[in-house]
Amino acid sequence: MNAAASLAYRVALSDHPRSADQRAAILAGELGFGKHFTDHMVAIQWDKATGWHDAQVCAYGPLALDPAAAVLHYGQEIFEGIKAYRHADGSIWTFRPDANGARLQRSAARLALPQLPVAEFTESLRQLVAVDHAWVPSAPESSLYFRPFMIATEAFLGVRPAQGAAYYVIASPAGAYFAKGVAPVSIWLSEDFARAAKGGTGAAKCGGNYAASLLPQQDAYAQGCSQVLFLDPVEGKYIEELGGMNVFLVCRDGRIVTPALSGSILEGITRASILQLARDRGMTVEERKVSIDEWKSGVASGEITEVFACGTAAVVTPIGALKGKDFAVGDINAPAGEVTMALRRELTDIQYGRMPDRHGWMVKLA
Ligand SMILES: *Cc1c(COP(=O)(O)O)cnc(C)c1O
Secondary structure, eight states: OOOOOOOOEEEOOOSSOOOHHHHHHHHHSOOOSSSOOOSEEEEEEEETTTEEEEEEEEEOOOOOOOTTBHHHHHOOEEEOOEEEEEOTTSOEEEEOHHHHHHHHHHHHHHTTOOOOOHHHHHHHHHHHHHHHGGGSOOSTTOEEEEEEEEEEOOBOOSSSOOSEEEEEEEEEEEOOSSTTSOOOEEEEEOSSOOSOOTTSSTTSOOHHHHHHHHHHHHHHHHTTOSEEEEEOTTTSOBEEEESSOEEEEEETTSEEEEEOOOSSSOOOHHHHHHHHHHHHTTOEEEEEOOBHHHHHHHHHHTSEEEEEEEETTTEEEEEEEEEETTEEEEOTTSOOOHHHHHHHHHHHHHHTTSSOOTTOOEEEOO
8 A cells, every 4th residue: 555645845936937928938839858847846855864854846946966976976866757648628637657656666776766655756746736737738749747856965985875865856848749740760779789787777767777778879860760779688689678668569460569578678657558458459468578580570571560669758659660780671651550559549548538547547636
């Protein structure tokens, strides 16, 4: 059972919030992703002696960190990504916050950071929306993207888990990820680099995994691709995931396949939700090892009819083509697959309140 949230918040409103006109101009423009931020943020402190304390909603702004803070030296940092959706009646909802809160706890355990109670995680989103609700956009497929994160703040260069940490939530209004309609992307297969190791931090949502994915990501851009596909770090034979999204294959016979959680794959909440929606449709769902050869030969033979990636930011992204050093499969100009688009539609219909929430995934924030 989750205990109820009990931290008392101090609310200190910004003395320089954007005016209603400034905000309206931002929300009406090209929002993009992660470019604009709301007027406030949440901050909660932790130290080993007192535990979680000093919860506050304050003006969005720079953090004061000691230059010896452990996060700057040893990378003790974790984060989450979760959205608020405005429904047609103006109410504001989020999607499966318990799952994100529980994942933040698992990430914290792996990075030797303190665990924030799940109820406090959800409460932190509620507190931020209470002051910044006007920043939740209402244009189709737009949302307010929350970025909760935790850092080790103790000023100490000795190598051990920090005894001081802080948790923050910032929020960014986000436009439709595909401004011109959902279009297939091409993916670059990273054959030289891994994002995670056996026994490493691949299953934790930590900045370090992203740092390791940026060089191969640069290779992808150089090859005209937008994302990187990583293989398992042991044999280099099985597909794992993209730098920040999980992967699914749809087969001609109606099966839907995704790599089984291996210890180095991040357990996406979108992934889990897609698996459920696919089961609901009566599809045969397989979580198992998928070799890169199965992908290549399946797409070439027509056995695999659709491939897509999924994650909170872009929801579901069709993958048109896969390229590697000496091969290319798929057709980037083919339209997005039917199953891909139906699953995307269903998930977003639930999130935006256009369809009954039959699994109890939605939680009202305001
Ligand atoms: C966040 C993330 C995902 C997607 O997780 P969601 O909960 O669906 O947003 C997938 N892979 C990696 C590496 C991630 O960091």
